[in-house]
Amino acid sequence: MNHQEIPPEGNLTEVMEFVLLGFADIPRLQWLLFGLFLIIYIIILMSNGTIFLITKMDPALQSPMYFFLANFSFLEICYVSATLPRMLMNLGTQRRSISLVACATQMCFVLMFGTTECFLLTVMAYDRYVAICNPLNYLLVMNHRVCTQLVTGSWTIGIPVQIGQTYQIFSLPFCGSKEINHFFCDIPPILKLACGDTFVNEMLVYIVVVLFITVPFLLILGSYSKIISIILKLPSATSQAKAFSPCSSHLMVVVLFFGTGITAYLRPNTRSSEGTDKALSLFYTILTPMFNPMIYSLRNKDVITALRKLLCK
Template sequence: MNHQQILPVDNLTELMEFVLLGFVAMPHFQWFLFGLFLIIYTIILMSNGTIFLITKMDSALQSPMYFFLANFSFLEICYVSTTLPRMLMNLGNQRRTISLGASAAQMCFVLIFGSTECLLLALMAYDRHVTICNPLHYPLVMNHRVCIQLVTGSWTTGIQVMIVQTYQIFSLPFCGSNQINHFFCDIFPILKLACGDTFVNETLVYTVAMLFVMVPFLLILGSYSKIISNILKLPSATSRAKAFSTCSSHLMVVVLFFGSAIITYLRPNTRHSEGTDKVLSLFYTVLTPMFNPMIHSLRNKDVIIALRKLLCK
């Protein structure tokens, strides 16, 4: 909680822009970091774009699992494009200022895409649950119309909530320092710059995080507990290995994304360390989008075959 005393109105200086410090504490590595993140951004765009392309073009990849994977890959491109281009610009020209409107827009899109990712990961777990636990009902339960409705719901559910949350945060008065010790406009670094009591805003942040992070995560855990229980009942070791292989790639992405997001948004504010927050943010904003295509392609024979077809063409 921010315990700063509310200043008299006459003493408030309305801030029109913030300064994203990013990795300013590493002055000798600015160009190295610029090159590194540029390579990472290129890899994310090309790899996720390729996954999206082959799932749309290859007739063998038209099942609901690959429909969700295509949407997830497209989402990763959108998600990373809200943070990395600005970071690269700051590293390249050392002009770290960002207007109030641009920072609000960046936060809003990060929250919308982040909440959508949580819901999509939960849908992918549900898809695997139906595949393994109710295979006979799978074509009926996960028909194309249902898949479109589920994905549309994932993309649209969090929009209104995240717009309201962003509006409430940026309705606060900001005074004094305008330096954000982060590489993008995240919630807690922004709240630290607000004047007055931010208890209501922090309560809303934790409530939304519970709804869009913890609830999907618990649903995923519930799905996988039933999946593992059913896999262990399979008589053939080959069938068990194949089933585990189908789920393991998704589970790796879940652990990487939800692990870092839960620690960032659901631990007490008093334990927030700016350095730790930056490292954790890299996991769910950069590393997950980069590793997602690698994890799904390297562990999936159908995707590898589709990639070979695309390369041959």
């Protein structure tokens, strides 16, 4: 990552606010983008809210898999709400300034919700692993207490780490430019504005990414390698398709979220890559939460049936 040299003490001014440039490089499309992202936000709220509602109300959707899906849908609403409302306000008012405290708060929530999503997707993969590889003991292993503990751990395990990481980043001195070439306060563009050496900060970011993104992703891949080997041993193609159907939906979400997230944080960051960084961030912070309900509902007969019941009522 590029960083600025510390200027002479007389020229050092403390930055109290930043400017989120967002999509300022395409001024003619500001209102079009505002309308587009507003529609996306409404779709995310309604679709994920509907899945959360039907998994809580429908008696047929009271299994551990749908318990995790309900938490995942609620998480997606929280995750997207950490970035999209500020982006919509910036596009609508053209006032792109954000205070240092607000920027730090946004970054902290984005990191916490992102970490929760990584662990929750891992828990959902473990649920599928137990359901397919140990079906006779599934309800015994994935009892209500265990499910609650797994979900609670997913929501809380990253909180102290991400609060500490955010505090460390915003304890750096910022000088000179205060323009963030991004649509939210993300780590790479913030570190580019820091004065002096940010090597330690960058290494800590990579360590957190490996522990909270790469390791869960590898655990998920390990689970699915075992799942697929078990499914291929089933006697008929019909039983194989039925067993893999819920897994395929989850696997699509995993590839979309982890693929863009790992690429965004582990690739070398240069000035020329800022546009690519924004595009990747759009995928894992906004587009993935929009696609998730479609992926899970359109490929799940139980969810479709519950949705029809709700609409009929």
